[in-house]
Amino acid sequence: MRKLFGAFAGICFMLSAGLASAEVTPFTFVHISDVHVGSGNNEEALRKGLKEIDKAVPEAEFIIITGDVTDLGSGDELTSYVEALKATKKKVYSVPGNHDGRWSESGKEMFKKIVGPSYEKWDNNGIRFISMDVSMLVEQYAHFDGAQMKKLEADLSSLPEGAPAIISFHHPPFHSSRFFDNDLEFAELIRKYNVPLVLDGHGHSYVRYAYNGTSYAMGGSTFGANAGYRVWKVSPDAINGEIHRFGKSEVESEDPIPMTRATDSAPGDLxxxxxxxxxxxxxxxxxxxxxxxxxxxxxxxxxxxxxxxxxxxxxxxxxxxxxxxxxxxxxxxxxxxxxxxxxxxSAVTADSSSLFDPISTITREWALGSGGQANPTVNGDVMYVGANDGLFRAIDLKTGDIKWNADLTRETLSTPVVVDGRVYTAALDGNVYCFDAETGKEIWKTGTDNAILASPLVADGRVYIGSGDFHMYAMSADTGDILWKFAAQKHIKMTPALENGKLYFGAWDNWFYCVDAKSGELVWKVPASRSVGLSSATCNPAVKDGRVLMVTHDYSVRCLDARNGSHLWMYKPAKDELGPSYSSAVLVGDMAYLGSINGHVVGYNMVTGEKSFDVDVRPEKTDALFDSAPLIRGDKLYIGSVGGNVYCIDIPSQKVAWSVALQPGFIFTGPAAWGDKLLISSMGNRIFEIPIEPVSPR
CATH class of the missing domain: 2.60.40.1220 (Immunoglobulin-like)
Incomplete structure (x- = not known):
């Protein structure tokens, strides 16, 4: 019998009826969203909007802003946002949105330092308010993090029976664009409690809908043709919403929301x-x-x-x-x-008439405290992997047991590197770590001046890694001493490529750099694309035989001459064609293989620039390939998808050989191989092990 680690508990979600109403005294508050300070005149629009709210709704006790408070999440933008909030005398509660963490040099560290906590609760006149962070590091998507879900459960369960709660976060759940991978988990959790209203944003509109007796309301923005805000007037029996447009006197009243959430016992359990x-x-x-x-x-x-x-x-x-x-x-x-x-x-086998064969395609799984955005690394019979719960784990693959773990206190996006009995990684606390690979003893820890979103390159006795403090570092692999650091103009997320003593990398400053690996001196730099927003900053570059492959965020693939940075060729996609943007290239022979956000695995000839490989992993409906870099073994290519699937592609025939679903959970990581098994981390708070060759084709 196979052993299941961190076993999936309770295949079907459970149902709980609604709760009775608690005593509430009247008050008023305001909801806005998506103010995007840092873009255009949005800072001034926010100041003006807050002053108008103070004048029009003086009785409002506080304001909730549901994310995208800045445009790029930089420290300067966050500081400007906090300064702009001084235009109101009211207390303001803010949550991060995707714009606040996707491009930020600190992940979400500076949001918490400058703006405030990303998870917060407060009680007001008989209602508990809970603001959550559902945004993801370096991604546009949303996820209910495992650690925050535990906090949410604790904060709801500690309420007196029937006491209402209002929850706020950025992305709208249950949306056709599938912003979340686990919004049903959230829906099932809050059905046990009296949550009459959830506030969200992202859409710059006033969409409102209801499921399971809970109403969901999107907040308006302070800029644009539809600029405005919602005023919520709370009474003991209902929550009444009004839509106000900035600069206009008309008020649009909405249907009241009962203070006691409508009972949701009509259907039973699925x-x-x-x-x-x-x-x-x-x-x-x-x-x-x-x-x-x-x-x-x-x-x-x-x-x-x-x-x-x-x-x-x-x-x-x-x-x-x-x-x-x-x-x-x-x-x-x-x-x-x-x-x-x-x-x-499971697959249908030749000697079985049953649809479900007893041989599962998921042979083992390990539970994580939060989702995984870091690629696992296998060395011998040990898997090393970080996660968003801050724990860095070494797992004995023979027994399935945790060999050791280290608490890095912050999320880890770095792919670990194992060299000479040592394992190197980094975390959003700004530190680079070196551990004894066998015992987990910390050998050294070296700090940088901001969060680290990048993975290390270890070569020739040195650790090369980029930091959110705008520098590329070279450290001694033996002691962690900083040998040199090279200053870019923005943060560095990618892992550099190394050939013939030269490092190649890009940054979020629209420059692509070549630096002497020994001295840290600049050899050359060239513009990456047309603007900073299109920088070559996410896909790791690849280099071979004097040719450097890099990808920019306009979906173009460029090959540069390693000697001087001149263009050897560029593949520019056709109009409306989405291509590579996040998935890093893997080189085999003269071919470079990458995933693309339109759900294709593509391959380019490094010499000619010809795109000679193109496989749509799921033609019936696009399954985007974001950060997952391909793994190639023999003539097979393996890659994970945003849709929560792992695909195996037969390279000679350019066809999908099989796929395995690992729901629910986005997959932003690349797979690692251990013998005849694949290992992959998921945002579903799990690491999965699956056979490299499942029972039958897709």
Missing amino acids: KQASAGVFELKPASGYEFKSASYKIDDLVTGTATSLETGRFEVDVKKLPVGRHEIVVTAETGDGLKHLRACLFDT
């Missing part, structure tokens, strides 16, 4: 009854008006035969692995309900 058959029965006295399902954001359909509570889905359209099915059911009273369930599929 569960798997048998292979391909699911059950969702309405409670006594209710009937379904309609019901639809979606599996892995891919397969959709209508849940028929609901009078029996059972419906069938064609799971043969799915790859093997773990899947999430979400049912949206509308009852006769007009309320919409969400139910979710996870289920596993």
